[in-house]
Amino acid sequence: MFAALRRTLPVLAALPGVVQFATPAWGQSQATVLEEVLVTARKRDETIQNVPVTENVFTQQAIEAAGIESPRDFVAMVPNMTLVEVQNVGNSFITIRGISQARNSE
Secondary structure (H helix, E strand, O other), X not given: OHHHHHHXXXXXXXXXXXXXXXXOOOOOOOOOOOOOOEEOOOOOOEEOOOOOOOOOOOOHHHHHHHOOOOHHHXXXXXXXXXXXXXXXXXXXXXXXXOEOOOOOOO
16 A cells, blocks of 8 residues: 555656646637539539539549549549540540540531
8 A cells, every 4th residue: 555655646746747837729720611612514503412413522632642643643533434545646535434525526
């Protein structure tokens, strides 16, 4: 009993001295604001929650974590989306769910 008291007494005596040096934690100066994402898939502005189509949204943190540096890296992260480069330099075709642009038509 006395051995346990000898060990805890110095800790209890030092506790008020340690507490006086503790600093209060400061909160964030501004509240975090979520930005609203507007989608124009049906030719009018709608929030992303109200659009009945599939969307893929990437945050800045997700882009940095994935190491996206080119459109090819971005396309690789989107399901059912492919990037096809043809023989001519600079000509690329994006296919989304099997739908692609028509060649040589405007």
